[in-house]
Amino acid sequence: MTINWGALALVACATVVAAIAIVGLFSLGVAALTAGSDRAGRGEATAPSRSRLNLLTGTGFACLGTAGLFALYGLYLIIPQFH
Amino acid sequence: MTTTLFLVSVVIVTALFFDFTNGFHDSANAMATSVATGALRPRTAVLIAAVLNVVGAFLSTEVAKTISGGIVNDAFVTPTMIFAGLVAAILWNLTTWLFGLPSSSSHALFGGLIGAVLVGAGVSGVNFSVVVSKILLPAVMAPAVAVLAAGLATFFLYRWLGTADEEPAAGWFRRGQTVSGSMIALAHGTSDGQKTMGVITLVLITGGYQAAGTGPQTWVIACAGLAIGAGTYSGGWRIMRTMGKGLVDLHSPQGFAAETTSAAAILASAHMGFGLSTTQVCSGSVIGSGAGRKLSQVRWGTARKMLYGWLLTLPAAAFFGAVAAAVALTGTFGVVMVLVALVVGTTTIVAISRRTAVNRHNVNDSRDVTVRISRSFPKGAVPGGTHGAGEDSTQRERVSPDHIGPIVITHSPIPPTSTNSTSSNSPS
Numbered sequence: 045m046t047i048n049w050g051a052l053a054l055v056a057c058a059t060v061v062a063a064i065a066i067v068g069l070f071s072l073g074v075a076a077l078t079a080g081s082d083r084a085g086r087g088e089a090t091a092p093s094r095s096r097l098n099l100l101t102g103t104g105f106a107c108l109g110t111a112g113l114f115a116l117y118g119l120y121l122i123i124p125q126f127h
Numbered sequence: 128m129t130t131t132l133f134l135v136s137v138v139i140v141t142a143l144f145f146d147f148t149n150g151f152h153d154s155a156n157a158m159a160t161s162v163a164t165g166a167l168r169p170r171t172a173v174l175i176a177a178v179l180n181v182v183g184a185f186l187s188t189e190v191a192k193t194i195s196g197g198i199v200n201d202a203f204v205t206p207t208m209i210f211a212g213l214v215a216a217i218l219w220n221l222t223t224w225l226f227g228l229p230s231s232s233s234h235a236l237f238g239g240l241i242g243a244v245l246v247g248a249g250v251s252g253v254n255f256s257v258v259v260s261k262i263l264l265p266a267v268m269a270p271a272v273a274v275l276a277a278g279l280a281t282f283f284l285y286r287w288l289g290t291a292d293e294e295p296a297a298g299w300f301r302r303g304q305t306v307s308g309s310m311i312a313l314a315h316g317t318s319d320g321q322k323t324m325g326v327i328t329l330v331l332i333t334g335g336y337q338a339a340g341t342g343p344q345t346w347v348i349a350c351a352g353l354a355i356g357a358g359t360y361s362g363g364w365r366i367m368r369t370m371g372k373g374l375v376d377l378h379s380p381q382g383f384a385a386e387t388t389s390a391a392a393i394l395a396s397a398h399m400g401f402g403l404s405t406t407q408v409c410s411g412s413v414i415g416s417g418a419g420r421k422l423s424q425v426r427w428g429t430a431r432k433m434l435y436g437w438l439l440t441l442p443a444a445a446f447f448g449a450v451a452a453a454v455a456l457t458g459t460f461g462v463v464m465v466l467v468a469l470v471v472g473t474t475t476i477v478a479i480s481r482r483t484a485v486n487r488h489n490v491n492d493s494r495d496v497t498v499r500i501s502r503s504f505p506k507g508a509v510p511g512g513t514h515g516a517g518e519d520s521t522q523r524e525r526v527s528p529d530h531i532g533p534i535v536i537t538h539s540p541i542p543p544t545s546t547n548s549t550s551s552n553s554p555s
Contacts, residue, residue: 047260051401052268055392058399060276062391067280067384068287074299075288108299115306121394122314123186 066114073107076100130459135334137462138206139327141213141469143354146323148220149232150180150358153319155367156229156389156409157312160382160416162490163371166301167308169362169487175305176312177360183316184324184352197257199240203248206330207462208240211247211455213326214469215239215447219440221476227365227373227485227496228436231404232319237262238441242448247456258441261402266437269392269403270411277388277415284380285420291380300379307386314393315405316355323351364485365496370410372494373429375417384419385412407437426494 079100120126157179158172167175216235223230237258244252290296324343327350331337337344343351371377377385389405389412396403410433417425455465483497 046256047264048401051399052264055395055399055401055403056268056272056275058395059272059388059392060279062395063276063280063384063388064283066387066391067284070300070303070383070387071284071288071291071380074291074296077299078290078296111303112306115310118310118390118394119313121398122183122310122317124317125186 062114066111069107069114070111073104073111075104076107077104131334133459134206134210134462135330135336137466138210138213138330141210141217141466142323142326142330143350145213145217145220145232145236146320146351146354147358147361148217148224149319149323150177150355151361151363152220152224152230152232152358152366153315153405154359154361154363155370156405157308157315157386159367159370159409160377160385160413161301161304161308162367163377164301164304164379164382166304166379166382169364169490172308173360173362173487175309177356179309179312180316180320180359181352181356183313183318184320184355185348186313187317187321196261197254198237198261199244200248200252200254201329203244203252204240205247206333207455208243208247208452209326209330210462211243211451211465212236212239212241212448214451214465215242215444217469218447218472218476219444221473222443223436223440224363224365225476225480226436226498227369228433229366229370229406229410230433230436230440231266231406233322233404234262234266234437234440235444236322238444239448239451241441242445242450243452245445246449246452262441265401265403266407269396269407270414272403273388273392273408273411274415274418276392277385277412278419279415280384280388281381281416281419284384288380292378297379300383303383304379304386307383307390310390311386311393311405311409312359314390314397316352318397318405320352320355323354324348327351362487362490364487364490365480368485368490368493368496369429369433370413372491373426373496374410374413374433375425377413377416381416381420385409385416388412388415429494 077100154173154176157176158167161167162169162172213236216232216239219230219235219238220232223235241253241258285291288296291300324347327347328337328341328343331344331347332339332341375381389409392403392408392412393405396408414425414430451465451468454461454468479498479500482499485496
């Protein structure tokens with residue numbers, strides 16, 4: 045009986061790393077996007093300045109965009125015509 | 128009509144029916160969490176999943192060269208054995224669906240084939256070491272990997288974003304879920320759609336209706352794609368309830384973490400040479416997304432029943448496959464008998480499911496999938512005991528006793544509670 049332990053370990057590691065990376069990126073992105081708009085919306089004293097708000101929004105979309113790239117890579121893997 | 132043509136036609140129809148059950152069984156894998164968190168309306172969810180399944184079936188050009196990936200020795204396999212295996216897999220898929228249990232359609236098919244080959248070709252027809260390395264070990268590893276990955280992802284998610292359950296953050300996660308769920312549906316179409324195409328193509332080649340070594344014909348691809356798509360669209364709401372509501376009360380960030388983990392695990396296993404069952408990965412991810420937040424959030428009782436279902440899938444399908452093969456291999460009349468048993472079994476299970484129907488309107492209303500065996504029969508009696516097909520009587524035994532599923536079995540209609548109550552907690 046041949047069990048490909050190497051492949052098994054690889055699959056397990058890839059799954060754990062990819063899950064944490066994508067979910068982490070996405071949640072950091074959402075955190076950045078909501079942190080800014082939330083406080084500004086409530087008109088709190090701690091509302092970030094305009095430049096800081098822009099920075100947060102930029103970071104947020106950058107994170108979501110990177111997570112989106114992972115999704116595109118997933119599509120590339122799924123569709124056999126690409127490789 | 129010649130005997131060969133009859134047998135080939137029967138196998139093709141049965142294979143397409145199996146494809147249909149495969150579709151509605153696995154609809155929940157892609158969309159249960161999206162439906163449960165409200166990211167997608169139930170009908171929209173199954174429509175997206177169905178379309179992507181069909182697209183996936185057409186995209187995939189690489190059709191499985193062997194039916195079982197070496198689990199049974201394909202040289203010994205005859206169309207009749209394939210037929211018996213398919214019938215067993217269908218009946219097991221329907222039984223687990225009745226109880227709302229997510230179980231692997233591939234394992235059911237392999238189990239059915241193993242049983243049929245054991246009867247038809249003997250012990251030498253089954254490669255037991257491949258059974259261990261390709262079914263048993265992945266069956267243990269798939270949920271373990273998924274629970275770990277989804278658990279960690281969920282843990283970090285709430286760590287970094289404590290307000291994830293609140294709007295507007297929750298809305299972002301719902302949008303993310305739509306993407307991750309769609310990925311699972313597409314990946315499912317490319318892998319499971321081609322299984323049925325492979326079976327039909329092999330039967331056509333064996334029957335001499337297609338040249339050996341040629342790929343599936345266009346009508347085979349179209350029929351298989353549409354069968355799995357139709358199955359997916361029909362929703363398998365009983366299983367969807369268990370996966371979306373029964374295991375964990377999911378919020379959209381957890382749903383996103385679960386679906387992303389599942390997609391990652393499915394793609395990794397497909398491209399790194401160690402196949403994991405989609406169903407077990409997806410169920411494990413849901414459990415992980417609950418455990419990563421709070422261990423007590425997982426309803427471990429439901430998880431345990433699901434585990435029993437997984438353990439039973441292979442032997443139960445093998446048993447049905449063996450019985451079906453023993454009958455079918457006696458000749459054309461035997462094949463007809465098994466076909467009749469399949470129809471009777473399907474009708475019975477569907478009739479039982481109708482008594483406590485789960486559909487797109489009530490899928491999120493409860494956590495439990497209820498199975499009510501008898502309606503107006505006296506205590507202990509089993510309804511519909513008139514048809515004599517052997518397959519079906521084992522089928523009913525499967526359904527009636529014990530606690531295999533996330534279920535509440537009510538053996539008789541709920542008795543009136545108010546009148547002549549003798550229970551101890553009644554007042555006075």
